[in-house]
Amino acid sequence: MAKSKKKKRIWLWVVLGIVAVLLLAVIGYVLYVMISYHRLPDDLALEIRQPTEGGEAGAEVSAGTDYEIMTYNIGFGAYTPDYSFFMDGGKSSVAKSRESVLETVSGAGGLAAGYDPDFMIYEEVDLDSTRSYHVNQYELLDGFFGSYYSDFAINYDSAFLMVPPWEPHGKSLAGIALYSKYPVTSGVRKSFPISTSFSKFLDLDRCYSISRIPVENGKELVIFAQHMSAYGNSDAIREAQISKLCGDMQAEYEKGNYVICGGDFNHDLKALGDVSEDRESWAYPFPREKLPEGFSFSIDLLGEEERASMPDSARNADMPYEVGVTYTVTLDGFIISDNIIMKEYENIHTGYQFSDHDPVRMVFSLK
Known part of the structure; x- marks a missing residue:
């Protein structure tokens, strides 16, 4: 006993x-x-990379000439059409393999480079992340844009996240890349307001970059490259991010500069109406009344029929992509100041071949 x-x-x-x-x-x-936990400082000066081959040395943008700009959220190289993401209600938290990351990022690089844009914005570009097998995607994209000037704004540098426990998302170092055929004189990283509650330890930091490109008439073309928060942030955080971004855009416009803001807005850019409508938390209509006077979304300059029939730029990743079944929405696009003329606008539909987003392109000229 x-x-x-x-x-x-x-x-x-x-x-x-x-x-x-x-x-x-x-x-x-x-x-x-x-x-x-830490946040990168606000107003952080960015390194401007010079072209590694060729380049438009000494060239300036001029009024009355057509230029092309594109934006593409490449989803850290994980999102093949059959990929689903755990934060969307899907399965995976990391890419399928290193080889898959190399293939999707190279595909996204080759697709955009094939259009030969004058300016290119990429979001969710990993430098050194567990989720993408530590592939430096900025260097990989450089291989397609060797003749361009570029800068890179680190969006987030997170701790090792043990979620989900069976396949940790891990540590992420990622950001936003801007490529320009024309010399970029300076760039700065601006921090978006984010939650100050405990959730900030598990959420990802957010930012936008401001890059300056000289124009022959003495003004500047100022490109804002941004990636707003997603995944159910509060109305207060959403409004604070919009307010800060719009304030900086307005300041540049008041100086007489030309302003383009491109990227992933994480708002439904086609929807203009009822915010009470049942929709995903990251797909609220962007409040147009918050835009400064003299600014508009490029998509709003299209005819109603053309706008409605345009393919959506993003899919939900709660399931593998299935035409007609998977929820899709337009989150990506551009805001322009009224001293810029939009000539063409297109959501390039690939069936989400290389990401859960498709690229958006715009042809424009300066007045």
Whole structure:
């Protein structure tokens, strides 16, 4: 009897020991995430990379000439058409393989380079991330845009996230790349307002970049490259991000500069109406009344029929892409100031071949 009680006590201590070790591991991990948390400083100057081959050295943009700009969220190279993402309700939290990442990023690079745009914006470009097998996607894209000037704004540099536990999303270092055929004189990274609650430790940082390109008439073409928050941020955070972005755009416009803002807005850009309509939390209509005077979304300059029939630029990743079944929405596009003329506008539909987004292109000229 005494031996039986002794055995039970031993097993109890073993179980308690295991629980204690697990508890210490959880506490240690939480402390690691909290201690390692940081945000990059606001108004961070960006390095301007010079062309590695050719380039338009000394060239300037001029009024009355047609130029082409594109934006493309490449989804850290993970989203093949059959990929689903855990934060959308799907399965995976990392790309299928390193080879798959190389293939999708190269596909996105080749697709855009085939249009030979004057300016190119890429979002969700990983530099060194667990989720994309540490492939430096900026260097990979450079191979398609060697004759361009470029800058890179780090969007987020996260701690190692142990979610989901069976396939951790891991550590992410990623951002927004801008490529320009014409010299970029300076670039700056601006921090978007984000949540200040505990959720900030698990959410991803957000930013936009401001890049300056000289125009022959003495003004500047100022390109804002941005990626707004998604995944159910509060109305207050959403409004704060829009307010800061619009304030900076307005300041440039008041200087007499030409302003283009492109990227993933994480708002439904086709929807103009009822915000109470049942929709995904990252697909609310963008509040047009918040735009400064003299600015408009390029998509709003299309005819109603053309706008409605245009393919959507993004898909939900809760399931593999299935035509007519998967939820799609237009999140990507451009805002332009009224001293810019839009000539062409297109959502390039690839069937989401290389990402959960498709590229958007615009042809424009300066007045």
